[in-house]
Amino acid sequence: xxxxxxPNSMESNEEEPVHLPCNHSTISGTDYIHWYRQLPxxxxxxxxxxxxxxxxxxxxxxxxxxDRKSSTLILHRATLRDAAVYYCILRxxxxxxxxxxxxGTKLSVKP
Amino acid sequence: xAVVSQHPSWVICKSGTSVKIECRSLDFQATTMFWYRQFPxxxxxxxxxxxxxxxxxxxxxxEKDKFLINHASLxxxxxxxxxxxxxxxxxxxxxxGSGTGTNQPQHFGDGTRLSIL
Numbered sequence: 001x002x003x004x005x006x007p008n009s010m011e012s013n014e015e016e017p018v019h020l021p022c023n024h025s026t027i028s029g030t031d032y033i034h035w036y037r038q039l040p041x042x043x044x045x046x047x048x049x050x051x052x053x054x055x056x057x058x059x060x061x062x063x064x065x066x067d068r069k070s071s072t073l074i075l076h077r078a079t080l081r082d083a084a085v086y087y088c089i090l091r092x093x094x095x096x097x098x099x100x101x102x103x104g105t106k107l108s109v110k111p
Numbered sequence: 112x113a114v115v116s117q118h119p120s121w122v123i124c125k126s127g128t129s130v131k132i133e134c135r136s137l138d139f140q141a142t143t144m145f146w147y148r149q150f151p152x153x154x155x156x157x158x159x160x161x162x163x164x165x166x167x168x169x170x171x172x173x174e175k176d177k178f179l180i181n182h183a184s185l186x187x188x189x190x191x192x193x194x195x196x197x198x199x200x201x202x203x204x205x206x207x208g209s210g211t212g213t214n215q216p217q218h219f220g221d222g223t224r225l226s227i228l
Contacts, residue, residue: 043219101155
């Protein structure tokens, strides 16, 4: 499985945008880029996913580099509730298998 | 949206006790569910894949006789930690996919924190 690399931790101020990077230089053409986050003492929750084009939903935006070797999860206005560990995960198209979690990025949000 | 319910949220019990954790898909059917374990300050590690109507598939190093999985219906999988010991104390999380389309997201339960005294 192709690996992803994320910074261990990031800090943000409340109500400011946050850009969470992810490198996946060995991504294959059939790998989708998924993002999940895990709030303290909870199970992970789905955030967003994409293949080639940038994606937006009510939670976040996903910007995917043209060569697909990196991506950035964008939280447009961080809130205290966004403090969590964010996981960038590659998943083969059509896969119904388990997710493979790396260490993720621990995001702290300061008031 | 699709919801996965996990019960109980936390358990504290004595060493040697067996503990059953339930994972239910509330508004969709799941032929496959996954069980993960998470130790403090670590990431989620897959323990086993639960298959409706058939035997579970366990990851290397996970004892199938200790972690019994039953997936008797399309909406319920259970994980029983048999004769639990302090080293089994962990955060157990289940997940399920809600569809067969391309890259449907996985939906996770809120986890069960197991503390063995």
